[in-house]
Each structure stands twice: as C-alpha cells, then as structure tokens.
Amino acid sequence: AHGWAWEYQLNDLSIDHVQVVGMDKVFVETTLTEVAVLKDRSRNDPDDVYESTYRAKYELKRCREGSKDTWKIVGGSVVY
Numbered sequence: 349a350h351g352w353a354w355e356y357q358l359n360d361l362s363i364d365h366v367q368v369v370g371m372d373k374v375f376v377e378t379t380l381t382e383v384a385v386l387k388d389r390s391r392n393d394p395d396d397v398y399e400s401t402y403r404a405k406y407e408l409k410r411c412r413e414g415s416k417d418t419w420k421i422v423g424g425s426v427v428y
Contacts, residue, residue, distance in 0.1 A: 351389035358382050364403070372410040374419075377427070379403050403427045 360381040367375040379401065386396040407423035 352395070353387050353389075355385045355387055356382050357385075359399070360401075374408050376406045376408060377403065378406065 358380065360379075362379045363376060364379055365377040367377075369375065380403075381399065381401040383397065383399045388395050404424055404426050406421050408419045409422045410417050411420050412418075
C-alpha cells in the first residue's frame with residue numbers, strides 16, 4: 349500500500365547436520381546469514397538495512413520427476 353518492500357540477499361550458508369530418516373527423507377540443519385534492505389519505490393536510498401544470522405531446519409523428500417529423482421523441501425522452521 350505504501351510502496352515499500354524488503355529485498356533479501358543470502359550472504360552465507362553452511363550445512364551443520366544431516367539426518368537421514370529413510371531412503372526418501374532427510375532433515376538438514378543449516379546456518380544462514382542474510383542481508384535485508386527495506387526499499388521505498390519513491391526514493392533511491394534504502395530506508396532500513398539489517399544483517400541476520402540464524403539456524404534453520406529443513407525437511408527434504410525425494411520425488412520422482414519423469415525419469416530422475418529430485419529432492420524437494422517439504423517443510424522447514426527457524427530454530428535459532
């Protein structure tokens with residue numbers, strides 16, 4: 349409504365732990381660092397900027413697409 353939007357940039361990603369649950373499911377714990385910039389369409393300068401490092405856990409599931417298997421994120425949460 350006000351023309352503001354956050355833009356995110358991933359600056360660092362590390363895989364901390366992988367837990368294999370079965371042939372088709374894994375949990376991956378990661379540490380991410382991102383920079384977020386609040387943009388205002390009516391101005392060129394950013395209104396706000398912050399950098400944040402946090403941990404997240406993702407659930408990945410093996411899926412069949414045509415003749416090949418792929419892994420898809422089917423769930424996730426921030427665990428700090």
